[in-house]
Amino acid sequence: MERKRSDLIADALEALILEGGFADGERLDEQQLAQRFDVSRTPLREAFQRLALSGLVEQIPRRGVFVRQPGPVEMMEMFEVMAELEAACARLAAARISEEALQNLHATNERCNAAVEARDHDGYYRENERFHAILYQQSGNGFLEQECQRLHKLLHPFRRLQLRLRGRLRQSMAEHEEIVSALEAGDGHRAAEAMRAHVAVQGEKFHHLVASLKHAAE
């Protein structure tokens, strides 16, 4: 599926914003960016629309578009919602998951564990993504899967940052095991609770990380 220029620009801008390439509240200059990407204003504006819809940017009519870096509060809120959605996935998956998918989860967890031992952050991250993706899919609810992927993507930069936290990786793995175990038992409630806690703790850990970084800077 061939993509168009405006899509590529949207992705590029999204990455730029998420990596912190722009300050919060900064106005995105159409002409400047048009030059930078070597396109006209038209595809840029289409890209802006996409970013506005996903909440990374605010469009004020006749004024321009401004980047909206989610602060710690909004970030926590997003994790809270993510926790609910993933918990729902887990609960539904407990009833619907296939034997094959369970095998897959086990294998993914093993690779994830190996990555932890090897201090392979990229590997850990990849397998962790896979673990969650499988669960979204096994919820059996395509719409839910879609929504989870969307939110997951929004939280991407935070989650990535969080990898720096020592000790968190091992704990996270233990939580994965608990989730799989609940799924194997077909216990929806337990799976949901385990998943909710797993995601919620990420949000909290990140919150602490941000707070400590801020504190260190003062």
Add this chain to the structure above:
Amino acid sequence: MERKRSDLIADALEALILEGGFADGERLDEQQLAQRFDVSRTPLREAFQRLALSGLVEQIPRRGVFVRQPGPVEMMEMFEVMAELEAACARLAAARISEEALQNLHATNERCNAAVEARDHDGYYRENERFHAILYQQSGNGFLEQECQRLHKLLHPFRRLQLRLRGRLRQSMAEHEEIVSALEAGDGHRAAEAMRAHVAVQGEKFHHLVASLKHAAE
């Protein structure tokens, strides 16, 4: 806040699609619609982008945009997700809700009840919306509130259709009372369960409605 032409068109198209003004899979002709709305293709295309992001329309590069009427399956999936999100709202609200908001919910429920007695569908619908809006807000999570509103809007046409079901209104009211009661008691778990059931049953009822309509047509 003045809005621009493309926003108005997006709203108009959204309404048209949701009311069933287009067949599923139908291609939206840019030129034709441009004439119809008396604008150029540019704002139309911006409107398309918005619709594509909210899932009402599918954009296939170099082919055009096609309306995507959600079928019964997708509709059920959406209700399932809505149920989860609203349940989360209820659970969070149980801990955070203000006395004033509780009063508000009571008042809204009374007006809702009155509308049921008076067979005032529009009134019922309006107060019902209000009930849910208050709960979203009282979750204390702005992001969750936003997501709920988005989904709520997507489900709008289905919910509307559902009003035709006799007897459902009274039952729905009883469910509202139960939710408020749980909130008053500060029982998050009970509030969440009541809310989940409340929304889920809407999805099921609607599913039956669709099935019966289909059956009648054969």
Add this chain to the structure above:
DNA sequence: GTCAATATTTTTGTATACAAGAAAGCAATT
């Protein structure tokens, strides 16, 4: 008559031109 290859038309994607609104700078008045 059917299939295939090519030409034509249509339609999308992008660039540019134009119009209208907002911001900024300047001048005049108090």
Add this chain to the structure above:
DNA sequence: AATTGCTTTCTTGTATACAAAAATATTGAC
């Protein structure tokens, strides 16, 4: 000197023009 009103400039929103890709029609061969 400060403030208000005007003018100028810059930016956004919309229209149109152009290019590239897809769909359709046409013609030729078998």
